[in-house]
Amino acid sequence: MVELLTGEARDVRRAAVADLGDALRDLVDACVRTEVPDGELADVAATARELATRLRASGRGLTGVASCDDPAAGERWYSPVYGPGSPVAPPLAVDSAGPDGVTAHVTLGKAHEGPPGLVHGGTTATLLDHVLARAVRVAGSGGLTATLTVTYRRPVRLGVPLLLTAHVIGTEGRRTTARGTVAAADEPGTVLAEAEGLFVALRPETAAATFAGVDHAVQAWTAR
Known part of the structure; x- marks a missing residue:
């Protein structure tokens, strides 16, 4: 089991993870744009495999929690949406x-x-x-997504700073409903896409079964 870091040690680790994540996102961007010759692609692929071998010298399994995470608060440093360490995250920044x-x-x-x-x-x-x-979480509820309905109003363009907003519209027991929108940051009044989602907080016994094998307790998705 990976030991969770706290305090300064976690801050130092998070900074290193974020730096590697930033470098890898730059590499991903270069990868999906490149038109270099085939031979250069082969050389870069070989180098990438060597780097992967170095990183796998110490790792965790599919249910393992990263040492720099805070699972109780729902902070996932490798989240594919906002994780500073994830090469596939945009990453999204909460204002x-x-x-x-x-x-x-x-x-x-x-x-x-x-x-x-x-x-x-x-x-x-x-x-x-x-x-x-x-x-849903900051409003005091936990939960996993039960339903998500997205309406696409207009095209969402690459390279355009986007503004996302969301708010809770109702809670009944373990069920919470929220709505959100996406707009261009310079035209916040023009909705490009909107969504409504239902989130259900897990009962303790359900949470135990759902997260079986996870090496640290997770509370952000459970009933409060």
Whole structure:
């Protein structure tokens, strides 16, 4: 079991993880844009495999929690949505989070392209799912996504700073509903996509079964 870090040790680890994540996101961007010759691609692939071998010298399994995470608070440093250490995360940055809702910003690049020049619809849905869940959490509820309905109003373009907002509209027992939107940051009044999601907090026994094998307690998705 990986020991969770705290205090200064966690801060130092998080800084190193974020630095590698930033470098890898730059590499991913270069990878999906490159038109270098085939021989150069082969050389870079060999180097990438060597680096992967170095990183695998010490690792964790599929249910392992990273040493720099805070699973009780739901902080995942390798989240594919906002994780500073994830090479596939945009990453999304939360500007504010409180009882009135959540606001966040992100700019998506070529790695998240669907139709040429446009953000993949699945990526838009993923971002909305996250800000909705974040709004539910800061409002005092936990939960996993039960349903997510996304309406795409207009194309979401690559390279455009985006503003995401979300807020809770109702809670009944373990069930919480939230709504959110995506807009261009310079045109916040024009909704590009919107979503409504239902989140259900897990009972203790359900949480134990759902997270069986996870090496640290997780509370952010359970009933409060």
